[in-house]
Amino acid sequence: MSRKTPDQLRSRRWFGATDLRSFGHRSRAKQMGLDEADYAGKPVIGIVNTWSEINPCHIHLRERAEDVRRGVLQAGGLPIELPALSLSEPYVKPTTMLYRNLLAMEAEELIRCHPLDGAVLLGGCDKTTPALIMGAVSAGLPAIFVPAGPMLRGNWRAETLGSGSDVWKYWAELRAGNIGPEDWEEIESGIARSPGHCMTMGTASTMTALAEALGLTLPGASSIPAADSRHRRMAAASGRLAVEMVWQDRTPASILTPEAFANAVTIDMALGGSTNAIVHLIAMAGRAGAPLTLDSFDAISRKVPVIANIRPSGAYLMEDFYYAGGLRGLLSRLDGQLELECRAVNGRTLGENIAGAQVWNDDVIRPLDNPVYPQGATAVLHGTLAPDGAVIKPAAAEARLLNHRGPAVVFRDYNDMAERIDDPALDVTPDSVLVLQNAGPVGGPGMPEWGQLPIPKKLLQAGVRDMLRISDARMSGTSYGACVLHVAPEAAVGGPLALVQDGDFIAVDVDGRRLDLDIPEDELARRRAAWTPPLPRFQRGFGALHAEHITQADKGCDFDFLAGAAPTAEPEIH
Numbered sequence: 001m002s003r004k005t006p007d008q009l010r011s012r013r014w015f016g017a018t019d020l021r022s023f024g025h026r027s028r029a030k031q032m033g034l035d036e037a038d039y040a041g042k043p044v045i046g047i048v049n050t051w052s053e054i055n056p057c058h059i060h061l062r063e064r065a066e067d068v069r070r071g072v073l074q075a076g077g078l079p080i081e082l083p084a085l086s087l088s089e090p091y092v093k094p095t096t097m098l099y100r101n102l103l104a105m106e107a108e109e110l111i112r113c114h115p116l117d118g119a120v121l122l123g124g125c126d127k128t129t130p131a132l133i134m135g136a137v138s139a140g141l142p143a144i145f146v147p148a149g150p151m152l153r154g155n156w157r158a159e160t161l162g163s164g165s166d167v168w169k170y171w172a173e174l175r176a177g178n179i180g181p182e183d184w185e186e187i188e189s190g191i192a193r194s195p196g197h198c199m200t201m202g203t204a205s206t207m208t209a210l211a212e213a214l215g216l217t218l219p220g221a222s223s224i225p226a227a228d229s230r231h232r233r234m235a236a237a238s239g240r241l242a243v244e245m246v247w248q249d250r251t252p253a254s255i256l257t258p259e260a261f262a263n264a265v266t267i268d269m270a271l272g273g274s275t276n277a278i279v280h281l282i283a284m285a286g287r288a289g290a291p292l293t294l295d296s297f298d299a300i301s302r303k304v305p306v307i308a309n310i311r312p313s314g315a316y317l318m319e320d321f322y323y324a325g326g327l328r329g330l331l332s333r334l335d336g337q338l339e340l341e342c343r344a345v346n347g348r349t350l351g352e353n354i355a356g357a358q359v360w361n362d363d364v365i366r367p368l369d370n371p372v373y374p375q376g377a378t379a380v381l382h383g384t385l386a387p388d389g390a391v392i393k394p395a396a397a398e399a400r401l402l403n404h405r406g407p408a409v410v411f412r413d414y415n416d417m418a419e420r421i422d423d424p425a426l427d428v429t430p431d432s433v434l435v436l437q438n439a440g441p442v443g444g445p446g447m448p449e450w451g452q453l454p455i456p457k458k459l460l461q462a463g464v465r466d467m468l469r470i471s472d473a474r475m476s477g478t479s480y481g482a483c484v485l486h487v488a489p490e491a492a493v494g495g496p497l498a499l500v501q502d503g504d505f506i507a508v509d510v511d512g513r514r515l516d517l518d519i520p521e522d523e524l525a526r527r528r529a530a531w532t533p534p535l536p537r538f539q540r541g542f543g544a545l546h547a548e549h550i551t552q553a554d555k556g557c558d559f560d561f562l563a564g565a566a567p568t569a570e571p572e573i574h
């Protein structure tokens with residue numbers, strides 16, 4: 001492809017004409033202290049920054065935007081920082097997933113409506129990575145992702161603490177009476193001790209790794225801890241590269257091929273990645289015109305072992321992963337299963353980008369013949385309870401529950417579950433199947449991370465630590481347990497999950513990839529005829545828009561009007 005000339009820059013439409021409007025654009029640039037020397041013939045690079053004072057995972061991104069800016073200037077571009085919705089996982093309620101598509105829309109329109117030639121996307125806390133990428137793919141300009149980087153290991157006394165995973169673990173111990181409030185408070189003080197995203201293999205670490213596997217970051221970028229000085233240098237290098245990407249017209253569409261997505265699914269499985277990645281990858285692939293189905297995940301998962309020994313499926317944390325060789329090290333172990341000709345933002349192939357990569361610790365990044373889990377990191381189930389599919393992460397569950405049949409204990413929504421789960425009179429045994437309804441994309445709303453239903457207190461005290469749990473919700477990537485998630489269609493739109501009653505037998509067979517509600521068809525038909533949908537939660541605003549346009553989990557939960565790769569017109573400038 002020939003190199004773009006300054007006359008072909010998109011930003012020239014704003015700055016290069018001689019009409020009334022371009023007078024306004026130039027005079028207002030001068031108002032901001034910019035001269036022709038700042039922008040004439042230079043690629044304008046938008047730094048789409050999800051920094052916020054209430055997002056601890058992104059608290060360093062204001063500083064990193066300065067590093068990106070330095071890189072853009074070094075390479076002869078003009079950096080323009082554009083703040084975007086931050087989607088802070090701990091604070092945004094009811095769930096950040098309700099707003100993933102809002103950030104995707106914002107990123108897309110920020111890029112489209114401004115005089116930009118390319119973009120650098122700064123994110124990392126769970127939903128921000130897929131949202132920024134979805135938006136940038138639809139906007140279509142050259143774009144590079146700068147992952148926020150994982151935080152340092154947590155620490156409590158002699159213990160290493162992992163985000164999320166150890167919260168759930170010690171919360172269960174607190175409820176069981178094995179630790180006290182003082183211990184709990186010490187854990188609170190030591191579990192998050194630096195900037196950066198969760199440092200377990202949760203959704204953030206999974207999605208930033210997959211952004212790299214797709215070719216959207218500099219090689220090796222996703223594994224660098226946020227607090228490491230190499231992270232700053234990576235940000236500056238990304239700024240420099242963004243300018244070059246504009247001259248080369250290296251757009252997301254030229255990178256995100258079906259083969260690139262197949263690579264991302266392979267890496268997801270090898271990482272033992274978060275189940276949330278399934279929903280996000282399907283949505284991202286839909287935007288790129290390279291559709292992915294749930295069945296592709298199942299097929300690839302059967303061939304790929306989990307080799308990243310990272311919690312919650314394994315023992316270590318992201319800092320250890322980085323020192324062990326990081327994602328490039330892991331990719332080098334899987335080169336026989338990857339499409340090495342896929343190109344990345346730097347114009348090189350995946351094969352070239354992992355050439356020479358090494359693994360320095362075989363326990364953290366395992367060899368293929370000594371995996372953490374031999375295959376099937378994520379299993380996709382179908383059956384009478386989930387006609388359009390459901391997912392489970394077998395590696396994170398007790399093996400005895402992977403082929404199980406038991407009576408349902410049904411909670412009609414989250415509040416019902418919260419009220420009754422610890423009731424000593426609840427009719428529940430370790431063999432029961434806990435069912436949560438109305439927690440899906442429409443029902444939640446926003447498909448909150450409620451899928452790891454708590455073990456009833458009386459069973460916890462009896463030593464039970466895992467049970468079969470089924471819902472149309474998602475689960476935090478840092479969670480573990482025999483949780484069947486993303487049941488589709490969801491209860492709130494009348495899926496069979498809505499029809500389950502206490503005492504119905506449910507059978508899960510992970511090897512056979514089945515999830516069945518064991519009741520006669522005529523009884524199911526009778527219940528279906530009597531079913532009425534829950535009342536809409538929102539009468540107006542974004543919530544109403546969300547309920548009207550959200551697709552189901554197996555379709556990636558994109559908005560129906562945002563999905564697809566159809567081109568959108570450039571803005572008129574007059």
Ligand code: FES
Nearest residue numbers: 057089125198204
């Ligand atoms: Fe931001 Fe976990 S809270 S990544």
